[in-house]
Amino acid sequence: MKLTDLRDNEGARKGRMRVGRGIGSGKGKTSGRGQKGAKARSGVSVNGFEGGQMPLHMRIPKRGFNNIFAKDHAEVNLGMIQKFIDAGKLDASKVIDHAALKAAGLSRAAKHGVRLLGKGEFTTKALFDVAGVTKGAREIVEKFGGSIKLPEPKVPAKPAKERPVKGKAAAARAKAAQ
Secondary structure, eight states: OOGGGOOOOTTSSOOOOOOSSOGGGSSOTTTTSOSSSGGGSSSOOOTTOOTTSOOHHHHSOOOSOOOTTOOOOEEEEHHHHHHHHHTTSSOTTSEEEHHHHHHHTOSOOOTTOEEEEOOSOOOOOOEEEOSEEOHHHHHHHHHTTOEEEOOOOOOOOOOOOOOOOOTHHHHHHHHHHO
């Protein structure tokens, strides 16, 4: 046997069908697309199209509630943080914040930061700087001498000033003030 004799088994590789190459090819003229209509044309995507009628996926009722004001937190369990500290991927002597958890591969990129959950065993003294924490997680962290720093709550806006009143209403208000 020579190197030039090496080849695939018969039928192992099948060439693609070249369409539109004359009637002798078996796929000439209409290229296997039938005759006319939208499906015979190029650039057609008819999946789910119902001839202009309102499609089924738009007719059926939608269920549930999608809160557009919900906070997007990356939720991380204390048990996983302990595993990463034991493995040396997280340093418990430094502040553990969103950037540190993300660098260790423990949290995803969330818009509003990290929220600590209390699932799992946690036995390390650590300082956390996170966006949120559950009551159980706070108790576990503080039990081992750690602390949690949360962002300052936003101060509500000042009430709007009274608009100046003109005419009879101004006179009535001045009379009432006396």
